[in-house]
Amino acid sequence: MSDDKKYIKGDKLKALYDQTLLCTSCGYCKSVCPAFKGTLWDHNTARSKMVLAYGLLQGDIPVDDSVVQSIFECTTCGDCMRRCPSNVKTVDVLMAARQELAGLHEVPETMELALENIEKHGNPQGEPASAREEFLPDEAKAKLRTGGDVLVFLGCVASNTDMKVTSAIFKILERAGVSYTTLGEKEPCCGFLNYLAGYDSDAFGKGLLEQIETLNPRPKMVVTPCPGCYRTLHHIYPENGVDLGLESKHILEFFDELIEKGDLTVTKKLEGNVLYHDPCDLGRHAEMYDEPRKLLSHFAEVKEFKFNRDKSHCCGGGGGLQSTNYDISSSMAKARLTEANELEGDFIVSACPACKSMFSNAASDFKKETGKKFKVRDLVEIVHKNTKGKES
Amino acid sequence: MSEEMFKELQELLGENFTTSTAARYAYSSDASIYRAMPDAVARPMNTEEVSKIVKLANKYKVPITPRGAGTGLCGAAVPIKGGITLDMQAMNKIKSITPENLFCIVEPGVIYDHLNNELKSAGYQFPGSPGSAEAANIGGMVSLNASGMRAIKYGATRDYVLGLEVVLPTGEIMKVGTHTLKNSSGYQLEKLFVGSEGTLGIITEVTLKIVALPKAVAAALVSFDKVEKAGQAISNIIAHPIIPSSMEIMDNTCITAANRGIDAGLPDVPAILIIEVDGPIEEVGREIRQVEEVCKASGATEIIVSDDKAVYGLWHEARKSVLPALGGYSPELKIVSLADDMGVPISRVAQAVIGFKEISDRNKVIIATYGHASDGNLHTKFLIDPSKEDDWKRAEKAVEEIYDLVLSLDGTVTGEHGVGMAKAPYMKKERATAIKTMKAIKDALDPNNIMNPGKMFEWESEHIMFSLRYPAEVNFDE
Structure with a gap:
């Protein structure tokens, strides 16, 4: 960062100026903010981010490393917004602040690196594009970019870090006789990380739209196992004027339809206490609470976390925090496991590759520390292991 | 702050000492109307660190403003004279809960609701019940003699403080009070620190009486x-x-x-x-x-x-949601915390509420009234356009009239939120005969006046609209 003092332009935050004044600093958000709980520093609370946004907008404070760090030390889980009795749009203010910072190219280095990877390789992990096809089952490889009724948009996290989920998705689709296709190495990043970093969304969706136009027959629906991708495809693209010309669903909704239609049959139930964790991007941000529970209820009696649905605690993997402050991020996952342990949970099931990744890492430490072993699963894996198709 | 002091604090506290822009700006305000930037934020982990910080501040004559959750409404945690803001939130251990002794011992950063969650399993409670229970710290509650809706039956924080550990402005560690339910052992100094708003020292441990949960x-x-x-x-x-x-x-x-x-x-x-x-x-x-x-x-x-x-x-x-929820009352108006917790004799509550409404109408300011009617403790919140100087001026006039009314009803300017800056000139009016003694106590304990200076009886103006955290400057000379 340059030594010269930089100030934001204000064009993004200005529209939310009113929100910064609406915040009474009552502190209710402190009681739910995972970033505050993880650090106990006031500048990590939602209310302080409202204060910082005000200060940036008023030109009271310049943009420096500490401001960037504070604005980005947040999972954007949105629990503050849920708790706020003044209904302050805290996450909107935070995102506008990030857009202001991004406009000055002031984004944390680790996040910048991930964005560079997206630019160069099409994914934040920096994996070669071809890696998206490496772990696909042969059946899926045969249907790469062929067109079909359903386009499977795997997303970067599932494609590059969770081969179990990736493989399971296609096996389920084969089993159910679904006409599908997937993009493999041509699948672009949805742009959610760019969005979280505050970068302009002009280019959002265009890459995907171009790819969709190459498919013949053109899919009628796109499904994804990733809540971040789902939010982007289902909400952020339309908000930015991008129409993919097909229906978008989280893959769990589609799998539930397959069970309801009889294309998939449940073969067995899970044994043990099965807790469902609401991912923030699917829950608070997309308000999808009943659908995952309905799907999971085919396989188990769903046990609830004390803090669930709109009050769910973040796994720590949201908002890009994992890349900007892994320590806080992982402490959140551990805290959630502690809650699960108090409920004597055996399975922790989510519908998000990032949640699964966070919990899997935390579970490994948890086992070392306490001896307790959790089975961390994505809903996709539950469906894969416990269903059969019509003819099988 | 001198370079030398900066280095010494950094060496002492490491990552728990910061002069970063984000921290200083975030710690420049609480839930009051004020903003003033500290030069640094220090976060001690134990009493010894507090003592060392205070010794350094006393040596270099740098102000210290202690801060808990920062949910205070009168500006007690706003460092109006700069210096170091001492964030006590990391000293958050519940040291012991002994129902058989009817007390618990806690560090100041323990959150009210967290303590009560622990006490609940033993069938006990600390029944202060402040509106900000889910965030408020015990240390802050003691410093402001906070209470809440159950004071009529259960009293205020003052009634539960059996003992304190305090770091005096010289850095000396002092134990006051006892671990017994009663004591007649000399001056009741533990009570002196209740409501002292960080002007006499730093509270580092609290022994609190607990009471059984109702059936x-x-x-x-x-x-x-x-x-x-x-x-x-x-x-x-x-x-x-x-x-x-x-x-x-x-x-x-x-x-x-x-x-x-x-x-x-x-x-x-x-x-x-x-x-x-x-x-x-x-x-x-x-x-x-x-x-x-x-x-x-x-x-x-x-x-x-x-x-x-x-x-x-x-x-x-x-x-409990009234205070923050008032912020959404009207798109143009914002809630500001003014004249927020007057106390009147119980029989005069209606008279006060009606009087507040008249003051509201007369000054053309929306004033919402609510409060703990049973103990005569009333809250008013003002809805104004905080960018307009005229709104602030009308608000201050209304504040003055409210306090005049309250004092005429034999009341007090603050029942549970404390004085800070927002009530300072009116508190001086209310306690006119006691100011000299308060000042003598302050001078005796804090000769260099490093502890939260500029607050309460040290407030120099007859007005309260200075150093606002809102986009307006209020000029009273016009």
């Missing part, structure tokens, strides 16, 4: 078509005699705000009372019926009674 609770939501009738009902209940565990009053402005803010579903009437009784099951049943009878006789238009926590819990939630 049963019931509550009534009572509607009135006139504020006067609600006021009369309050007096009639107390005179009956019934001592409820809480009795909250909300005017229509607050009712509307709570309904909009959290969809509270409160009746849209000129005033409501939320009355709670607790105790043994038979007694609670009898008392809530008596409350019903008295309210009916006092002209209540509707009475809903419940012993279901889900039901009366929502009423309390609605009441």
Whole structure:
């Protein structure tokens, strides 16, 4: 960062100026903010981010490393917004602040690196594009970019870090006789990380739209196992004027339809206490609470976390925090496991590759520390292991 | 702050000492109307570190402003003279809970609700019940003598402080009070630090009396078509005699705000009372019926009674949400914390509420009134356009009139939030004969005046609208 003092332009935050004044600093958000709980520093609370946004907008404070760090030390889980009795749009203010910072190219280095990877390789992990096809089952490889009724948009996290989920998705689709296709190495990043970093969304969706136009027959629906991708495809693209010309669903909704239609049959139930964790991007941000529970209820009696649905605690993997402050991020996952342990949970099931990744890492430490072993699963894996198709 | 002191603090505290822009700006305000940047934020982990920080501050004559959760409403945690803000939130251990001794020992950064969650499993409570219970720290509560809706029956924080560990402004560590329920052992210095707002030292440990949780609770939501009738009902209940565990009053402005803010579903009437009784099951049943009878006789238009926590819990939630929810009352207006917690004799609550309404109308400022009617502690919140100097001026005039009214009713300018800066000139008026003694105590303990300087009786102006955290400057010379 340059030594010269930089100030934001204000064009993004200005529209939310009113929100910064609406915040009474009552502190209710402190009681739910995972970033505050993880650090106990006031500048990590939602209310302080409202204060910082005000200060940036008023030109009271310049943009420096500490401001960037504070604005980005947040999972954007949105629990503050849920708790706020003044209904302050805290996450909107935070995102506008990030857009202001991004406009000055002031984004944390680790996040910048991930964005560079997206630019160069099409994914934040920096994996070669071809890696998206490496772990696909042969059946899926045969249907790469062929067109079909359903386009499977795997997303970067599932494609590059969770081969179990990736493989399971296609096996389920084969089993159910679904006409599908997937993009493999041509699948672009949805742009959610760019969005979280505050970068302009002009280019959002265009890459995907171009790819969709190459498919013949053109899919009628796109499904994804990733809540971040789902939010982007289902909400952020339309908000930015991008129409993919097909229906978008989280893959769990589609799998539930397959069970309801009889294309998939449940073969067995899970044994043990099965807790469902609401991912923030699917829950608070997309308000999808009943659908995952309905799907999971085919396989188990769903046990609830004390803090669930709109009050769910973040796994720590949201908002890009994992890349900007892994320590806080992982402490959140551990805290959630502690809650699960108090409920004597055996399975922790989510519908998000990032949640699964966070919990899997935390579970490994948890086992070392306490001896307790959790089975961390994505809903996709539950469906894969416990269903059969019509003819099988 | 000198380079030398900066280095010494950095060496002492490492990552727990910061002069970063983000931290200094975030710690420049609390829930009051003020903003002033500290030069640095220090976060001690134990009493020894607090002592070392204070010794350095005393050596270099740099101000220290202690801070808990930063939920205070009068600016006590705003470092108006700069210096170091001492964030006590990381000293958050519950050291012991001993129901057999009827006390617990906690560090100052323990959150009120966290403590009560722990006490609950032993069947006990610390019943202060501040509106900001989910965030407020015990240290801050002691410093401001905070309380809440249950003070009528259970008293204020002051009534629970059995002992304290305090770091004096010289850095010396002092133990005051005892680990016994009673003591007559010399000056009751532990009480001196209650309500001292960080001007006399830093509280590093609190021994708090605890009381058993009630066996049963019931509550009534009572509607009135006139504020006067609600006021009369309050007096009639107390005179009956019934001592409820809480009795909250909300005017229509607050009712509307709570309904909009959290969809509270409160009746849209000129005033409501939320009355709670607790105790043994038979007694609670009898008392809530008596409350019903008295309210009916006092002209209540509707009475809903419940012993279901889900039901009366929502009423309390609605009441607690009033302060922040008022922020959403009107798109143009914002809530600012002014004249926020006056106390009057219980029999004068209605007179005060009606007077506040007249002051509101006269000065053309929307003033919402609610509060702990049963102990005479009333809250007002102002809704103004905080970018307009004229709004602030009209608000200050209304504040002055409210305090004049309260003092004429034999009341106090603050029942539970403290003085800080927002009530400083009025507190000086109220305690005119005691200021000299307060100052003598302050001088004796803090000769270099490093502890939270510029607050309470040290406030130099007759006005309170300075160093605002809002986009307006108020010029009183025009």
